[in-house]
Amino acid sequence: MDVDPDFERRWVSMIGSASTSQVVTALERGIEGDGISRGEALFLIEHAELSPLLRAAAAVRDRSKGRTVSYSKKVFIPLTHLCRDYCGYCTFRADPSADSQPFMTPQEVLAVAEAGSRAGCKEALFSLGDQPETLFPEAKAFLRKQGFERTLEYLMAMAQLVLDQTGLLPHSNPGLMPAVDLRRLKESNVSLGLMLESASPRLRRAGGPHWKAPDKVPSLRLRTIEDAGRLSIAFTTGILIGIGETAEERVDSLLAIRDLHEKYGHIQEVIVQPFRAKPGTRMALAPDPSTEDLQRTLAVARLIFGQEMNIQSPPNLLSDDYPLLLEAGINDWGGISPVTKDFINPEAAWPQISLLAEKTAAAGFVLRERLAIYPEFLSRPEFVDAHVQSSLQKLRGEDGYA
Numbered sequence: 001m002d003v004d005p006d007f008e009r010r011w012v013s014m015i016g017s018a019s020t021s022q023v024v025t026a027l028e029r030g031i032e033g034d035g036i037s038r039g040e041a042l043f044l045i046e047h048a049e050l051s052p053l054l055r056a057a058a059a060v061r062d063r064s065k066g067r068t069v070s071y072s073k074k075v076f077i078p079l080t081h082l083c084r085d086y087c088g089y090c091t092f093r094a095d096p097s098a099d100s101q102p103f104m105t106p107q108e109v110l111a112v113a114e115a116g117s118r119a120g121c122k123e124a125l126f127s128l129g130d131q132p133e134t135l136f137p138e139a140k141a142f143l144r145k146q147g148f149e150r151t152l153e154y155l156m157a158m159a160q161l162v163l164d165q166t167g168l169l170p171h172s173n174p175g176l177m178p179a180v181d182l183r184r185l186k187e188s189n190v191s192l193g194l195m196l197e198s199a200s201p202r203l204r205r206a207g208g209p210h211w212k213a214p215d216k217v218p219s220l221r222l223r224t225i226e227d228a229g230r231l232s233i234a235f236t237t238g239i240l241i242g243i244g245e246t247a248e249e250r251v252d253s254l255l256a257i258r259d260l261h262e263k264y265g266h267i268q269e270v271i272v273q274p275f276r277a278k279p280g281t282r283m284a285l286a287p288d289p290s291t292e293d294l295q296r297t298l299a300v301a302r303l304i305f306g307q308e309m310n311i312q313s314p315p316n317l318l319s320d321d322y323p324l325l326l327e328a329g330i331n332d333w334g335g336i337s338p339v340t341k342d343f344i345n346p347e348a349a350w351p352q353i354s355l356l357a358e359k360t361a362a363a364g365f366v367l368r369e370r371l372a373i374y375p376e377f378l379s380r381p382e383f384v385d386a387h388v389q390s391s392l393q394k395l396r397g398e399d400g401y402a
Contacts (some may be wrong), residue, residue, distance in 0.1 A: 023048050030303035031121040033060045035258065038104060041251045045300045050292060057299035057329030064307035065331040069360050070370040072336035073353070073402070074123035075116025075168065078343045079104050079155060082139050083175075084130025085213035088282035089243060089275060092344050093129050096138040103154065105141050106161060112340065113162040119338045122395050122402055123372040124168040125344060126155060127343060130175030130215040152181045159188040167391045171236075171335075171372040176215050179227040186233050187387045190373045191268060193229075193236035196221050199256045200249040209283060222256060229264025230384040232375045238271025238312070241297050242289035254304050261309075266375045266383070269310040272298050274317055276345060291321060295328040302329030302352075310374055315356065316348040321365045332370075368401050375400025 026040035028050065036044070044053060062078045080103040083093035096102060104112075113124050132139040133151055152174060159170040169190040177185065177194070185192060199218045203210045210216035228235045241252045254270070261267035274289045278318045289297075294313065295363075302311050310333040314321035322333075336350050357367040372394070376384045384392060395402060 005105070007150050011277050011315060027052060027056050031056045031059055033063055033307035035306040036303050038251060038255055039165050041255070041300050041304050042248060044303065045247050045251060048296075050296060053299045054295060054327045054329070057302040060302055060307050061329040061331055062176070063313070065144075067311075067365045069331055069333060069365045070310075070327065070368050070374075070401070071333040071353075071356065072118075072123045072335045072370055072372055073121045074125045074171075074337050074372070075112055075119070075121045076156075076335075076337050076340040076343055077104070077109055077112050077124055077162075078125050079109070079128040079158060080132060080139070080151065081129060081289060082132035082136055084131050084135040085129070085175075085215050087213050087216065088209040088211065089278065089286075091278045091281060091346070092127070096136050100390050101142065102132070102139045103146075103151075104158075106146075106158065109158050110161060110165055113166045113168055116337070116339050117166045121337070121339065121392060122369075123335060124159070124162045124166070124167060124170045125335055125337075125372075126159060126170060126172040126174065128155065128174050151183070152177065156181075156188060159185070162224070163188050163388065163391055167394060169372045169388065169391060169395065173236075176220055177224050177227070178354035179231065182224070182227055182231050182233060184197055186231060186385050188385075190371065190384065190388050190392060191227060191234040191236060191377075193272070194221060195271065196225065196237050197240040197255055198243065198245050198249060199253040199289060200245055203244060217338060218256075222260065225257070225267075226260050226264070229260055229266040232264075232380075233266060234268045234377045234383050235266050237267060237269065238269075238273060239297075240273050240275055241294065242275030242287070244286075245282070251300070251304070254301050256304055259309050261305075265311070268377055269312050270301060271314075271334065272301055272311045273314060276317055276348065278347070282401055291318065291324060294318070295324065298325060298330055313344075314345075314348075316342055316350050317345060319348075326360070326365060328362045333367075335372075370401050371395055 003291050022043045026044050081094040171187050173193045223324045255379050277286050310332050311330045312334045313325045313330050314334050360367040
């Protein structure tokens, strides 16, 4: 679409003569809404003044998404906390213990899903550790007792159980997934997800955040995302900022995601999630990224991906200041649960949906509930498996929202 000349004059006048011509050129390219280059993104994330950067990102968002901000009403199902990775910031993962079972049982899974259904949820978010059966005999023994060899096979069965018994739409985040498992998971999941977190192999060095985390090899995570594209799976991914990455590595991670989306068109949303230090982890004393740093990264992400991509950042990780993220060009708050806590960030409570709507409206936007698959993917039948269609049609509105 054409750039609004009035807006362009306004932000150019804001920049002032002190800013470099490279920043001006990059912002001019950015507000066109078609994406910016690596060099332009690096210049903006490191040198642009915050106010014009935010205005440019917000203008790009408004041109395509308007003043609608979406969210998904979900129930959170932590199928297992066991994980073979030992990331430096994670409190979700756990080793086996005598006072807890390795996995949720089918009865427990169904009970949580049914509670979500009664509360009006439409998404069942499955989160779990990565391939614990390769490290822990307890995990392997539980799976075999249930008739499975691998965690991904058990996940497939539990997602199918929830879909069949409750009509909730599963969205699973199980870590690395081979193509054969992606194909089978598509039969019971309306969408899938895997956070890239970072494309930097440097973060896997001894003592780094991804040290002793075999599933955080960037090339392996990118391969899973690419395989999902080949299989036409609506996919959620994103980056985790503040874990020791440089600005250049942050930009390169976003560009790696963009490259795959340009090839396959399957990335339905990009999350920019801020690191939050947690007691008891190796990174307990690491500083959290500032609100300005998060805003700056979100704005550059919007300009990298342009006007069509859905950009998300979780509101519960910014306390009461989360409306500030709207200034940076996001158009989605992610999943919000009225039933279960955020098991990944248990210290950060979800905002009440009524309060989320109120604060979103106060910022000049309309909050709308979406499904676990974005409306624009519903018009492309190759993205939804026939096994999921009947449940999906019962929950979607004419415009593709919930």
